[in-house]
Amino acid sequence: MTHVVITGAQGFVGRVLVKRLLSDGLGGRAVSKLTLLDIAFDAPHADRRVVQLAGSIAHADVRVLAYSTPVDAVFHLASIPGGAAEKNYALGRSINLDATLGLLEDLRGHTRPPRFVFASTVAVYGEQLPATVDEATLPAPALSYGAHKLMGEALVADASRLGWVQGCSLRLPGVVARPGDGAGMMSAFMSQLFWRLSAGEPITVPVSPEGVAWWISVEQCVDNLLHAATVDPERFNARRSYQMPVLRLSIAEVVDALAARFGDDRKALVTYAPDPFIERLFATYPPLLTPEAERLGLRHDGNVDQLITRAMSG
Numbered sequence: 001m002t003h004v005v006i007t008g009a010q011g012f013v014g015r016v017l018v019k020r021l022l023s024d025g026l027g028g029r030a031v032s033k034l035t036l037l038d039i040a041f042d043a044p045h046a047d048r049r050v051v052q053l054a055g056s057i058a059h060a061d062v063r064v065l066a067y068s069t070p071v072d073a074v075f076h077l078a079s080i081p082g083g084a085a086e087k088n089y090a091l092g093r094s095i096n097l098d099a100t101l102g103l104l105e106d107l108r109g110h111t112r113p114p115r116f117v118f119a120s121t122v123a124v125y126g127e128q129l130p131a132t133v134d135e136a137t138l139p140a141p142a143l144s145y146g147a148h149k150l151m152g153e154a155l156v157a158d159a160s161r162l163g164w165v166q167g168c169s170l171r172l173p174g175v176v177a178r179p180g181d182g183a184g185m186m187s188a189f190m191s192q193l194f195w196r197l198s199a200g201e202p203i204t205v206p207v208s209p210e211g212v213a214w215w216i217s218v219e220q221c222v223d224n225l226l227h228a229a230t231v232d233p234e235r236f237n238a239r240r241s242y243q244m245p246v247l248r249l250s251i252a253e254v255v256d257a258l259a260a261r262f263g264d265d266r267k268a269l270v271t272y273a274p275d276p277f278i279e280r281l282f283a284t285y286p287p288l289l290t291p292e293a294e295r296l297g298l299r300h301d302g303n304v305d306q307l308i309t310r311a312m313s314g
């Protein structure tokens with residue numbers, strides 16, 4: 001009997017994680033019950049192992065229901081994105097910080113502390129990045145979203161010390177390729193590049209071709225989340241927090257690789273209209289060194305071709 005709980009299960013990463021857990025299990029064991037938490041669900045799930053709980057993780061009764069049978073692993077993915085959290089501080093705090101604490105505290109006293117994997121973010125580093133970011137770089141969040149995620153990392157480490165969970169936080173970079181129009185997200189162009197160019201449709205990107213970003217495919221991201229839930233917890237660092245390895249690629253490198261895959265004419269479909277604000281936020285990333293994360297077994301996509309294949313297979 002393996003019971004896994006996912007918060008934010010209807011989201012971009014959550015949907016791929018659900019598929020993988022149902023098909024491959026967790027750590028070589030089939031999942032017998034998969035409890036999905038989200039505000040609402042599009043449709044009932046066809047798999048009888050799935051229990052959908054519609055409601056907010058801010059509410060204790062929703063969390064208690066999710067934990068009503070013993071839990072082996074929790075993947076905590078639900079969050080209010082940075083822009084929305086800036087516009088509504090109370091909402092951001094309640095989901096990105098308070099609910100994370102609630103999810104951890106509600107696991108106190110369970111006979112066997114479950115694995116707890118928390119989706120943190122590169123937003124913890126803030127805006128003034130050093131010439132190279134590595135695992136000793138001190139976080140300096142520039143948004144409440146990053147600040148609350150950083151506090152969440154500390155809570156996961158403390159709950160692990162207290163023996164409530166066997167926890168680990170992973171800092172996610174920009175994950176591609178999110179389907180749809182990105183719902184107004186400023187980084188939406190990173191995902192839309194994949195879908196538009198593969199479909200032969202034009203796209204205007206708000207950054208220059210030389211702009212450099214950190215990339216990971218959604219499949220690789222899910223591989224890393226699953227690894228964090230199954231690796232020997234004795235191997236975790238004291239912070240219980242890791243930066244996911246990334247591929248550092250310019251926009252032009254990704255466009256060239258998409259053109260090599262889908263047709264050379266695709267390059268002419270891209271119009272560059274750099275917006276200095278978006279360029280600074282999403283296309284000026286320095287090298288990122290992650291040897292500690294790689295020693296734990298976390299990985300990036302390997303090369304841009306794999307990135308494309310795995311970004312579009314979710």
Ligand SMILES: NC(=O)c1ccc[n+]([C@@H]2O[C@H](COP(=O)([O-])OP(=O)(O)OC[C@H]3O[C@@H](n4cnc5c(N)ncnc54)[C@H](O)[C@@H]3O)[C@@H](O)[C@H]2O)c1
Binds near residue numbers: 010080
């Ligand atoms: N996708 C990325 O590029 C990226 C980058 C850095 C960090 N992250 C983090 O990874 C996690 C997953 O990212 P994603 O892209 O799948 O996010 P997403 O926005 O697509 O999905 C988040 C899900 O959380 C749900 N949710 C929001 N408030 C909730 C609440 N009160 N109760 C229950 N569910 C709630 C939403 O309905 C949504 O389905 C998030 O925590 C995010 O902060 C993602």
